Amino acid sequence: MRCRFTGSSIDSVRENHRRFRITYYNKSMRTKKSGKPVSASHVQMTEIVLPSHTNQIGTIFGGQIMAWIDVAAAISATRHARAICVTASIDALHFVAPARLGNAICLFASVNYTHRTSMEVGVHVESEDGLSGTRAHIATAYLTFVALDAAGKPREVPPVIPETKEEKRRFEEAKLRRGARLALKTRLQNQPR
Numbered sequence: 001m002r003c004r005f006t007g008s009s010i011d012s013v014r015e016n017h018r019r020f021r022i023t024y025y026n027k028s029m030r031t032k033k034s035g036k037p038v039s040a041s042h043v044q045m046t047e048i049v050l051p052s053h054t055n056q057i058g059t060i061f062g063g064q065i066m067a068w069i070d071v072a073a074a075i076s077a078t079r080h081a082r083a084i085c086v087t088a089s090i091d092a093l094h095f096v097a098p099a100r101l102g103n104a105i106c107l108f109a110s111v112n113y114t115h116r117t118s119m120e121v122g123v124h125v126e127s128e129d130g131l132s133g134t135r136a137h138i139a140t141a142y143l144t145f146v147a148l149d150a151a152g153k154p155r156e157v158p159p160v161i162p163e164t165k166e167e168k169r170r171f172e173e174a175k176l177r178r179g180a181r182l183a184l185k186t187r188l189q190n191q192p193r
């Protein structure tokens with residue numbers, strides 16, 4: 001049996017959870033650092049589209065999906081960091097299909113990438129028709145969370161360790177998004193006002 005989200009075998013997902021903390025040797029820093037596999041931050045959350053979540057044509061408000069995405073991503077970041085985590089930004093949120101009244105909304109979140117105090121969390125959202133069981137991908141989002149210490153200041157997070165091919169691809173893509181985000185920030189700061 002395979003995990004629908006990661007494509008990994010259920011046994012390997014269980015094994016990853018068992019090996020919750022992995023010792024990781026960071027050659028550049030010449031220090032031993034503690035890292036965590038992506039699977040330690042997996043979140044699966046299911047909601048149902050109620051009348052109060054829908055617009056005049058019976059499809060869900062984008063803002064409602066955003067709220068659920070933020071919750072699933074916050075739980076994922078907290079599982080990784082084991083610290084209070086706040087949403088620093090949402091890079092991209094793509095709605096690719098609508099969901100309707102009565103659909104179940106299934107959210108899958110995990111940490112894609114970590115830097116010093118920040119983490120990118122990816123969230124994949126599917127709708128499910130309760131009667132037919134048909135599922136459709138409806139949204140994908142990438143959020144950056146920052147872990148805070150007791151004084152509310154950013155604190156270091158353990159490096160995430162991508163293990164599967166898919167996790168490695170997401171890690172590399174998240175690195176590119178971070179680079180693009182920083183480049184844009186620098187460009188905007190250097191714009192004449």
Ligand SMILES: CC(C)(COP(=O)(O)OP(=O)(O)OC[C@H]1O[C@@H](n2cnc3c(N)ncnc32)[C@H](O)[C@@H]1OP(=O)(O)O)[C@@H](O)C(=O)NCCC(=O)NCCS
Binds near residue numbers: 114
């Ligand atoms: C997010 C926050 C803690 C960052 O604080 P800060 O003083 O700017 O911190 P720093 O400049 O030291 O940056 C800390 C990290 O945040 C990242 N960061 C800061 N602003 C960011 C942004 N807009 N998008 C993505 N990452 C950001 C930095 O890249 C850095 O990451 P790194 O340590 O991994 O390299 C602060 O801006 C904040 O509290 N924002 C409000 C959060 C909030 O209320 N969210 C909504 C409700 S949860």
